[in-house]
Amino acid sequence: MTIIIAAGGTGGHLYPAIALAREFLRRDSSTKILFIGTSRGVESRVLAHEGFELALITAKPVMGKGLLDVVQAMLSLPVGIWQSWQVLRRRRADLVIGVGGYTSPTVLMAAALMGIPRVILEPNAYPGLANKVVGPFAQRVFLAFESAATFFDRRNAQVVGTPIRREFLGQESESQGTVKGNGRHLLIFGGSQGAQAINSAVLEALPLLMARVPTLTITHQTGEGDYERVREGYRALGISANVVSFLYDMPTVLRTADVVVARAGAMTIAELTACGKPAILIPLPTAIYDHQMKNARAMEAAGGAVVLPQSDLTGARLSEIVDTIVTDSKRWDSMHRGSLAMRRIDAGERIVDECYAIMGVNHDINQSFRKAGG
Template sequence: MTIVIAAGGTGGHLYPAVALAREFLRRDPSAKIVFVGTTKGIESKVLAHERFPLELITAKPVMGKGLGEALRGLLSVPIGIWQSWRILGAHKADLVIGVGGYTSPTMLAAAALRGIARVILEPNAYPGMANIAVGPLAQRVFLAFDSAADKFAKSKVRVVGTPIRQDFLRDTTRPEPSATGDPQRLLIFGGSQGAKAINSAVIDSLAPLMQKLPKLSITHQTGEADHARVAEAYRQAGVQAEVVPFLYDMPRVLRGADLVVARSGAMTIAELTACGKPAILIPLPTAIYNHQMMNARAMEAAGGAVVLPQPELTGAQLARTIADILQQPDRLRRMQDKSRGMRRIEAAETIVRECYALMGVNHDHNRTVGAAGA
C-alpha cells in the first residue's frame, strides 16, 4: 500500500502529516509513504530528518499575492497537475492526502483524474483556500475544528482534532523542580520559522527576567533568519541558554518544559495540550481570519494559557508574566491540569481508520492505546 501526502511550507501543515505517516506505518509497517512538496518550505529539511522520501513539484501561491504573482501561480497549476500525475503513477499510489498549502490542489486533482482515493486534512479553525478549492474532489474531509465544517459538504466532513506525533504522549509529566533541585525550564518558540516579534520581546525581557528567576533554564527556537541576532543578545546579556534555529526533537523539549512561550497555531495548541503544558500565547496578528487569536483565547478560557497580544507586547510585560506563573506553584499546576484537560490525542488513529475504510482495507490489528473507538 502506498500513501502519498501533499504537505509542506510550514510546520503547521507538515507535522500533522508526519503524525499521520507514523500512524499508517504503525498500523502497517509494510506501507510506503511518499511526501510531495516544493523547494520553498521546510519540508526538505524536516523530512530528511524524519527519514521520509520527498518528491518535489512546481507549485506557487495564488491567494494574497499581486496580479503578477497570482498569474504565475495559476500558470503553474497545469504543470503541477502533470507532475503530480507522473508521481502518482510512478509510485502506484493507493491514497492521496492533502494537508493544504501549494501542493494539495494539484495532487488532489491528479488523484481524482486517476481514480485514486483522496482525502483532505484541514488543521485550522478556518480552512485555507487550497483545501476549499479542492473540497469537491475529496472523498473525506478531516477537520480539527467544527468552525471549518460549513466550507465543505457535510456528508464528507469528520471533525477529529489535529494529528500529533506519538512522541508527544510519552511520559508527559515530570517531577516538580522544587522536589528535584532542577531549575525551572522555559521553552520559547515562534513556529517552525521563528517569530521576530517574539524574539525581540524576549531579548528585552532578559534582564528583568533573570533578576526574578536567576536559575531559570531557557531553550529558545529562533528561526533561521533571526538566530545570529538572538544568540548574540543572550551572549551580551550574560544569559546561558540553548538558542537554536530549529528544534527537530520538539516532543522531548516540550515534555521537559515547565512553561512555554509560543504562537497559537492549531498544531501548537494540539501539542501543548497533549503534553499538558501551560503557555503564554502570542497570536500571530496577521493570521487569516484571526484564527490564532481565537485558538489562544479558547485555551486561555479553559485555564491553560495567558494571552499577550503582539501589538501590546513588551519585554517588561513578558518578564513579569513568566515570573508570575513560575513563582506560583499552585497556579502552575492548575494551568497544567487545565491544559491537559483540553487534549485530543485520537485524531491520527481516527483518520487512518477512516482512510482504510474508504479503501475497503482493514488494518486494525495495531491500535493506539486510549484512542477513541479502539
C-alpha cells in the same frame, strides 16, 4: 500499499502529515509513504531528517501575494497537476492525503481526476483557502476544531483533532505536579521559521525576568534568519541559555518545559495540550483569516493559555506574565489542567482507521503486529 501525502511550506502543515505517516507505518511497516512538496518550504530539510522520501512539483502560494504573483501561481497550476498526475501514476497511489498549503490543491485535483481515494486534514480553527477549495473533491475532511465544520459538507467532515507524533504521548507523568523550585524551564519558539518579534521581546524581557526568577533556565528556538542576533543578545547580557535555530526533537524539548512562549499554529496547540503545558501564545498577526488568534483563544478559553497579541507585546509585559505563571504553583496547576483538557491524542489512529475504510481495506492491527513478531 502506497500513501501519497501533499504537505509542506511550514512545520504546521508538515508535522501533522509526518504523524499520519508514522501511524500508517506502525500499522503496516510495508506501507510505502511518499511526500509531495516544493523546494520553497521546510519539507526538504525536515523530511530528510525524518527519513521520508520527497517528490518536488511546481506550486506557488496565492494568499497574501500581489497580482503578479497570483497570476504566476494560477499559470503554474496546470503544470503542478500534470506533475502530480505523473507521480501518482508512477507510484500507483492507493490514497492521497492533503494537509493544506499551496501544494495540496494540485495533488488533490490530480487524484480526483484519476479516481484515487483522497482525504484532507484541516488542523486550524478557521480553514485555509487551499482546503476550502479542495474540500468538495475530498471523500473525507478531518478537522481539529468544531468551528471549522461549517466550511465543509458535514456529511464528509469529522472532528478528530490534530495528529501528533507518538513521541508526545505516554509522558503525562513528566507533566504532573507543580513547578519545582529549582526546575523552572522556559521554552520559546516562533514556529518552524522563528519569529523576530518574539525574539526581540524576549531579549528585552530577559534582564527583568532573570531578576525576578534568577533560577530560570531557557531554551530558545530563533529561526535560521535570526539565530546570530539572538545568540549574541544572550551573550551580551551574560545569560546562559540553549539557543538554537531549529528544534528537530520537539517532544523531548517540550516535555522539559514548565512554561512555553510560542505562536499559535494548530500543530503548536496540539503538541502543547498533548503534554499539558501552560503557554503564553502570541498569534501571528498576519496569519491568513487570523486563524492563529482563533486557535489561541480556544486554548485560552480552556484555561491552558494566556493570549498576548503582538500589538501588546513588550519585554516588560512578557516578563510579567512568565513570572506570574512560573512562581505561582496554583496558577501553574490550573493552566496545566486546562491545557490537558484540550488534548486529543487519538486523532492519528482515527484518521488512519477511516482511510483504511475508504480504501476498502480490512486491516487488523493486531495481525500486523503478529507478523512483525510484536
